[in-house]
Amino acid sequence: MPTVSSEELAAAAGVNSAKLRKDFSYLGSYGTRGVGYDVEYLVYQISRELGLTQDWPVVIVGIGNLGAALANYGGFASRGFRVAALIDADPAMAGRPVAGIPVQHTDELESIIRDNGVSIGVIATPAGAAQQVCDRLVAAGVTSILNFAPTVLSVPDGVDVRKVDLSIELQILAFHEQRKAGEEAAADTAAVPAAPRKQSATDQGPDGDVPAVMPA
Amino acid sequence: MPTVSSEELAAAAGVNSAKLRKDFSYLGSYGTRGVGYDVEYLVYQISRELGLTQDWPVVIVGIGNLGAALANYGGFASRGFRVAALIDADPAMAGRPVAGIPVQHTDELESIIRDNGVSIGVIATPAGAAQQVCDRLVAAGVTSILNFAPTVLSVPDGVDVRKVDLSIELQILAFHEQRKAGEEAAADTAAVPAAPRKQSATDQGPDGDVPAVMPA
DNA sequence: GAGTGTGAACGTCTTCACAGCG
DNA sequence: CGCTGTGAAGACGTTCACACTC
Secondary structure (H helix, E strand, C coil): CCECCCHHHHHHCCCCCHHHHHHHHHHHCCCCCCCEEEHHHHHHHCCCCCCCCCCCCEECCCHHHHHHHHHCCCCCCCEEEEEEEECCCCCCCCCCCCEEEEEEEEEEEEEEEHHHCCCCCECCCHHHHHHHHHHHCCCCHHHHHHHECCCCCCCCCCCEEEEECCCHHHHHHHHHHHHCCEEEEEECCCCCCCCCCCCCCCCCCCCCCCCCCCCC | CCECHHHHHHHHHCCCCHHHHHHHHCCCEECCCEEEEHHHHHHHHHHHHHHCCEEEEEECCCCCCCHHHHCCCCCHHCCCCCEEEECCHHHHCCCCEEEEEEEEEEEHHHHHHHHHCEEEEEEECCCHHHHHHHHHHHHCCCCCCEECCCCCCCCCCEEEEECEEEEEEEHHHHHHHHHHHHCCCCCCCCCCCCCCCCCCCCCCCCCCCCCCCCCC
16 A cells, blocks of 8 residues: 555544644645555654654663563564663662563663663652652753653653553543443442531532533 | 642642632532632542542453553552452463462453453453453453553444553653754654655755644 | 632634645 | 645633632
8 A cells, every 4th residue: 555545544543634634734745635645755754753763772760560561562662762771779680681681780870871872761660769760860861751650750840751650541441431330320328528518508418519510 | 738729739730720620610619719629528529520439340461561560550449449350361370379369361251250340451461362352351241441452452332442552651752852852963864765756846855845843 | 808610712723625736 | 536735714621810709
C-alpha cells in the first residue's frame, strides 16, 4: 500500500478525517491532492517530528519488578530509546544482568549520566527514594524524568516530569463500570460523614442531595 | 484542617480556583459560602462519585515482571481495588505466591471470574496472548479491560478497554526534550525517503520544506 | 467580610464545507 | 473526478466577575 487517504487513516484511527488532515497540515503539505499521502514519506516526516529518528539514551533507576519490566519492554528500542544503564541501590543487584544489561550501583549514577549524555531518566524506585534519586539525576544533568513512584516530585524550572500512576487507569475503568452498573442499585452502605450543618428546613440526610449530573 | 477554600485547593493543584469550584458544583453544592469546603465531607463525596467507596475485585493475567509489579503495587488497595486472583499460562508458576497471592493457571480463568464476580481484568501478557486472553475474559463476563500488552484489542460493544503503553510517556518527554535542545542543531543525518515527485519548479530537496509550526 | 455557585465572555479545539490542485 | 488543505462555523472547556449566602 504505497498511498493512503485521510479518510482511510481516520477510519482506522476512529477519528474525523478533517481533523486528521488539519493535524497533518501543521507538519507541512505532505499529501497529494486527488491521491492521498505517500505512506513511507509520511511515516518518516511524523517520525522525525516526534523525535523517533533520534537516539535517546535513558537510564532506569530502581530495578524491582517494575524496573525489570521496563528494561524488558520491547517497545522502547523501536521508538528510538536505548537503555543506557540500569541502576539500583541494592549492592546485591550490582552486576546481575537484567534484560541483558548489568545492573550498576547508585554510586555510579552521576558518571553514567555524564558519560552517556543521558537527558532522560526513569524512576521506578519505592516512593521513599524517589525524590532523592530525582535530585541526583537533575544535578547530574537529566532534564526529563518519567516517574513511576507514587510521589509528587519537585524539580527546578526547566526540568520536565511526567508521573505515571498505574492505578489511575484502573480508576477510570471502575468509574465507567460504576456507571454501567447504573443508578438502579442505590444504597451505599459505607459510613457517610455527616454533612456540615446546613440550616435548611428539610434536612433530608446524607443521601438526600445526590449529584445530579456528571459530564461524560 | 477541617475546612478548605477553593483558592487553597486550586493553588495546591496548580489550577484556576474558578475551574475547581465549577467542577465541584457538578457533584452538588457541598461548600459553605464564606467558609469553604468541609474536608472530610468533600473527600467522601468525591470518593463516592469516583467509585472509591466500592470494592472492585480485579484479576491480573500474565504474571511476568509487569504482572508482579502490578500485584505488588500498593496504590490499588487504597483505591478500592482488590486483587482477586493472579493468573498465568505457565504451569510452573501455578501455586507460587506473588505479593502473597498464589498464582493460578489459565484453565481456571472462567471459574475465578464467575466465583468472584470480577468485572475488571488486567492483561499483562505478551502481545501474542493478549487477544485470546481478552476474549476469554469477556466471555466470562468481564466488561472492563486494562491492557498493558502492546496490541490493539478488539472487543464487543459494551466492553471498555484502556491501553497503557509504557513507551508513550517517554515519547512525550523525548518530544519536549527535542524542542528544548532547540532548533539550533539542524542536520538530521538519517536516510530521508524521497518526497513523492512534486513538479515544483524549485525542488529544494528533502529538508527544504521543514515544518513551520507545531502547536504546543 | 469571605468565599461559594454560576451566567456570560472568552479562547481553543473540532468539524464542516468547499476552493483548488493533481 | 478525487482528495487535500484550510477559512469559517460550531462545540466545548476554561476563566471572569459578581450576586448571593453564611
